[in-house]
Amino acid sequence: MTQQEAVVIIGSGLSGYTLAREFRKLDQTTALTVITSDDGAFYSKPMLSTALSRGKDAVQLSTSTADEMATTLNATIMNHTKVAAIDAERRVVKTSSGDVAYKSLVLACGAVPIRPPMEGDAVDEVLSINSLADYARFRERLESAQRVAIIGPGLIGCEFGNDLINAGKTVTIIGPDPYPISGLLPTTVGRALKSALSTQGVEWYLGTTATAVNSNGTGYRIMLDSGSEITADLVISAVGLRPNTALAETAGLNVNRGIVTNRFLQTSKSDIYALGDCAEIDGMNLPFIAPMMAGARALAKTLSGNETAVEYPAMPVIIKTPSCPLVVLPPPRDAEGEWSYEGDGLNIAARFNDVDGKFMGFALAGDAVSKKQELTSLLPAVL
Ligand SMILES: Cc1cc2nc3c(=O)[nH]c(=O)nc-3n(C[C@H](O)[C@H](O)[C@H](O)COP(=O)(O)OP(=O)(O)OC[C@H]3O[C@@H](n4cnc5c(N)ncnc54)[C@H](O)[C@@H]3O)c2cc1C
Structure with a gap:
């Protein structure tokens, strides 16, 4: 067992690697370890659903190997290494290659297909x-x-x-x-x-x-x-994903739909954090890139000594269906109100106003996607 003072991240998806990058911008010296059950290559997951018609295969989608990521991030990357459990009392993760000690631990272990x-x-x-x-x-x-x-x-x-x-x-x-x-x-x-x-x-x-x-x-x-x-x-x-909470459960962390954290991305154990698809941050599990990036930037500051709460602006989701380009920013689940529509055919701007007439969300199709910035700027921050 090594490196009692290390920051350890479980997961080499966009959450794990984005956090590692953001952390290294602020702290070049603390030992950093990324443990991942996959090969640790860097790739952008959103590209999986557009790569075929762009003529890219799995090898071309991977832009850096685990070794290249280790050099770029000045980090130890333990790839093909599954974490079986977390001993939160001893601050140790139990892996297929032995125990790894941590000072701060980040769960970035994604979601599993339903x-x-x-x-x-x-x-x-x-x-x-x-x-x-x-x-x-x-x-x-x-x-x-x-x-x-x-x-x-x-x-x-x-x-x-x-x-x-x-x-x-x-x-x-x-x-x-x-x-x-x-x-x-x-x-x-x-x-x-x-x-x-x-x-x-x-x-x-x-x-x-x-x-x-x-x-x-x-x-x-x-x-x-x-x-x-x-x-x-x-x-x-493709019926959906559920947050991967298995490891959090071994550590006795609070788990709801995802791993429960506060706005500092801190779980129910103060030195363990969660980020990305596995996390439920301030009651929200948002399995998209924009909230994950906001979380990674805030958590990198916290891990380097400057405690920072995550802030979410209004975050539209771009849906990559080129036959009918779409952008959506859905209203909150419990919002009561109605949709109104402008345009026709494939070019539609839909707006959701609540019962008091307050603008709460939108969905844009075709040419109407050009209204994305204008409508986003009218919506309040999520957090
Ligand atoms: C096809 C597709 C298209 C998408 N398109 C978009 C889009 O256009 N825009 C958008 O905002 N979002 C999109 N998303 C969602 C977005 O890609 C995800 O929110 C994001 O990539 C999740 O990253 P993550 O790092 O949290 O999880 P993951 O990428 O799932 O990474 C989890 C990591 O944890 C590791 N791990 C898990 N358990 C263990 C363990 N026990 N021990 C060791 N390692 C472990 C895994 O090996 C992996 O490295 C898309 C998702 C998919 C599937």
């Missing part, structure tokens, strides 16, 4: 894509696949659907929702997206769930609860 409950002899062959290694497997399997079925018509499912159709594949998207990305988009904008992707050739099975996936010679048969049956050469599941 697998829909399905039956059938090929359920284990359904792919989820949430890492570079998953992406490499997807591209390998795609070489012999023309018809791709995507279970989950949310943001990730629609982005992959658009990328696949642009690359000449045949795409079917399945899910219980009434229209795509119904968790973020108002009806009219969701329908515009559906219509744009249908024009490109996407086939939809909405209002129904997949109940079973069975092999069918070289491909698969997907059974739906509506009684329909679809055949495909490759099946992707």
Whole structure:
């Protein structure tokens, strides 16, 4: 066991590496260790759902190896090393390569794909894509696949659907929702997206769930609860992610949907912090880049001796569906009010006003995405 004074980060995704970079801008001397169960290569996860039509494979998406990151960050990168547990009393993490001591520990261990409950002899062959290694497997399997079925018509499912159709594949998207990305988009904008992707050739099975996936010679048969049956050469599941809280539980930290932290990203143990997809910061689990960057900048200051609370401005989400470009800043979940719409066809600006007429959120499609800055500037900070 070494380096009692080290800052230790678990996870080499965008959260772990962004924090390490921000920390090194402020502190060049404290020992810094990143422990990761993957290979520790740097890549930008949002690019996974646009890489196919941009002609980039998994190797090209990785822009630095673990060794290069170690040099850039003046850090020890322990890759292919899984953390099994945290002993918060002794300030030690237990890994597959031995114990590692810490002064401050940051959990940046991401989220895990939710697998829909399905039956059938090929359920284990359904792919989820949430890492570079998953992406490499997807591209390998795609070489012999023309018809791709995507279970989950949310943001990730629609982005992959658009990328696949642009690359000449045949795409079917399945899910219980009434229209795509119904968790973020108002009806009219969701329908515009559906219509744009249908024009490109996407086939939809909405209002129904997949109940079973069975092999069918070289491909698969997907059974739906509506009684329909679809055949495909490759099946992707994109039904959502849940924060990875397993390690936090071994340390006895407070866990709700994500690892519970205050605005200093501090968990229920004062020397353990959480950031990114795994964290629930001041009651919010926001699995997007903008809040993660704001958190990384604040936490880097705290870890270098200047305690800093995270601040979130209004943060729109860009949805990478080039057939119908979208930007959304959804109103708070509990907001009561209504959507109003301007424009038609694929070019729609939707605004949400609460019952007192206060502007609370927006969704923009097509040409209307040019209103992003103007509308964002009218919305209050989130934190
Ligand atoms: C296809 C796709 C497209 C996206 N597009 C956008 C977008 O356009 N805009 C946007 O804002 N957001 C987007 N997101 C979300 C965004 O990419 C994520 O919020 C962000 O990348 C999460 O980073 P993270 O570091 O928190 O988690 P991850 O990238 O999941 O990293 C988790 C790390 O923890 C490690 N780890 C986990 N458990 C252990 C353990 N026990 N021991 C050791 N290591 C462990 C893993 O190996 C990994 O290195 C997208 C997500 C996906 C999947």
